[in-house]
Amino acid sequence: MSCPDEALGAFPITDANPVGTDPRESAAFALAQAEIDKLTNIHTPSSVEWEKLAQACATVLRDEGKDFNAAVWLLCAWTQTRGLLGLATGIHVVRELLEHFWPSMTPPPSRLRARRNRAAWMLEWLEAKLEDSFTPLTQEQLHSVLEDWDAIDAFWREHDDDGPAFFRLRRRLAQLPVEASAEPAPELPPPTPAMAASAPPMDTPAVDAPSSPNSALATGTPRPQLPLLSPAPAIGAVDSDEAIENAVTGTLATLSPLVEFCLESRTGLPLLFRLTRQMAWLTLEQPPPAQGHSMTTRLPPPPDSEVETLARLQSVGEPLDIVRFCERRLVAYPFWLDLNRVSHAALGRLGESAANAAASLAGEVRQLLARLPVLVELSFANGQPFADGATRSWLQGLNPVASSSTTTAADTIQTVIDQAQQSAANGQLKEALTHLQASLPTAGNGRDRFRLRKAQYELLDRFAPSPQLQVALAGLLRQAQEQRLAHWEPALVQPLLESALGYPSSDATTAWAEQLAALDLSAYWYLCSSKSG
Numbered sequence: 001m002s003c004p005d006e007a008l009g010a011f012p013i014t015d016a017n018p019v020g021t022d023p024r025e026s027a028a029f030a031l032a033q034a035e036i037d038k039l040t041n042i043h044t045p046s047s048v049e050w051e052k053l054a055q056a057c058a059t060v061l062r063d064e065g066k067d068f069n070a071a072v073w074l075l076c077a078w079t080q081t082r083g084l085l086g087l088a089t090g091i092h093v094v095r096e097l098l099e100h101f102w103p104s105m106t107p108p109p110s111r112l113r114a115r116r117n118r119a120a121w122m123l124e125w126l127e128a129k130l131e132d133s134f135t136p137l138t139q140e141q142l143h144s145v146l147e148d149w150d151a152i153d154a155f156w157r158e159h160d161d162d163g164p165a166f167f168r169l170r171r172r173l174a175q176l177p178v179e180a181s182a183e184p185a186p187e188l189p190p191p192t193p194a195m196a197a198s199a200p201p202m203d204t205p206a207v208d209a210p211s212s213p214n215s216a217l218a219t220g221t222p223r224p225q226l227p228l229l230s231p232a233p234a235i236g237a238v239d240s241d242e243a244i245e246n247a248v249t250g251t252l253a254t255l256s257p258l259v260e261f262c263l264e265s266r267t268g269l270p271l272l273f274r275l276t277r278q279m280a281w282l283t284l285e286q287p288p289p290a291q292g293h294s295m296t297t298r299l300p301p302p303p304d305s306e307v308e309t310l311a312r313l314q315s316v317g318e319p320l321d322i323v324r325f326c327e328r329r330l331v332a333y334p335f336w337l338d339l340n341r342v343s344h345a346a347l348g349r350l351g352e353s354a355a356n357a358a359a360s361l362a363g364e365v366r367q368l369l370a371r372l373p374v375l376v377e378l379s380f381a382n383g384q385p386f387a388d389g390a391t392r393s394w395l396q397g398l399n400p401v402a403s404s405s406t407t408t409a410a411d412t413i414q415t416v417i418d419q420a421q422q423s424a425a426n427g428q429l430k431e432a433l434t435h436l437q438a439s440l441p442t443a444g445n446g447r448d449r450f451r452l453r454k455a456q457y458e459l460l461d462r463f464a465p466s467p468q469l470q471v472a473l474a475g476l477l478r479q480a481q482e483q484r485l486a487h488w489e490p491a492l493v494q495p496l497l498e499s500a501l502g503y504p505s506s507d508a509t510t511a512w513a514e515q516l517a518a519l520d521l522s523a524y525w526y527l528c529s530s531k532s533g
Helices: 027-037 049-065 068-082 084-101 108-127 139-159 167-174 193-198 240-253 256-265 268-282 303-316 319-329 338-349 351-369 372-376 389-398 405-410 412-425 429-439 447-463 469-482 492-502 509-520 521-532
Strands: none
Touching: 027 049, 027 068, 027 139, 049 068, 068 084, 068 108, 108 167, 108 372, 139 167, 139 303, 167 256, 167 319, 240 268, 256 268, 256 319, 268 319, 268 351, 303 319, 303 338, 319 338, 338 351, 338 389, 351 372, 351 389, 389 412, 389 447, 412 429, 412 447, 429 447, 447 469, 447 492, 469 492, 492 509, 509 521
């Protein structure tokens, strides 16, 4: 049967047996294996014959059996012989092969490690190959490439908790060359005074410096193509509130290419973080309804694969990758407030150059919760909260409680703490911690020094949580015990004891739990109930 190239992934071998048989003993597979082995055999008398490799792999997928190795080799062969069009077709073939034949293709699911290894090999090969020069794609073709790649990433993560890091290559794919638009660019109106005042100076760099020596933003990496924006949709009749809302949503959607461009090349632009949140939240007038007397809504939660990727990125990801992951998902999951906390923390890791971006993000979140404060209490249909415990603590830090006027006048320590909290909320965590540390030598007594150290811990716990903070917490609680602060000033110690219950159980946490129960039994019971629930 004839089969177009782009359909080789989904095309059935036969109607009776769509997946075919194990092709690894066939002549075509052996030929393909022999050609690909030339890449690592230093004694081979000839180089890889890419066209022959492509023909052999196509034969396997069309006539013999659905094999992941053959699909990966075909992708590479087409990229070598056809350029970016071949890459686009190959990625589509891999996507459809995974979606149609994951349970039955070879290598079988019982050999998942073999699949991972082949995918990792493909990523490594493509990372090197894409440094070459290529004929540009059209904007539509690049969009299809990214859509297929995202689908591969999402599908694999749904079926494998320890899959390859497809997201690491996505940034490079988004930077592939694109043809210039055939239509002349429309003339832009002269900037208004407000636009001129808000626009950043052209010679002020945004945060597109690499976060590590191997970052794709390092010198020499091609910059993304300028975005081609779609014209705003015709507004039509706006005879209802819903029609107006739809018109606003449609207009904002046309800015998606601009957002993607900024995420790749101007990641530290403060406007970017206002724009993504306006696209997600501008038309929100009321919270989603909760069911009955509970705080659970009918909204579906983000997929497990997205939640797992977010957790993995926080552990091993580079700050720029984390920011891009979060910002790309805000419109799809506007109530997943954890995305904002994680993006804000990643901007904090980028340092002073991203402080304005972090402040912009925090400002938009404050405005949303000023309008819809109940969002913090709501959860998705499966019980997953819109804001987990770490995010709730972070949100409290974005709006530090101001000291009373009588206290502020006499309590310079509280003034220092308030200033540090505001700095941390604006993305200047390092400066906030330094400010608190510099105030320690001039603190008048042990109580004030304890308050400053407690403030340092609380800022870190809110804006850069880490298991290592348990060491700092243990030191503070030991100091509180030595000074009998729980007896003389329980309000100063109780938040630390409550924080201690969030760490893994140990002899120390058991002792702290006993102290909290003795101090405030209702708070202890509530925290224990929250953990068990």
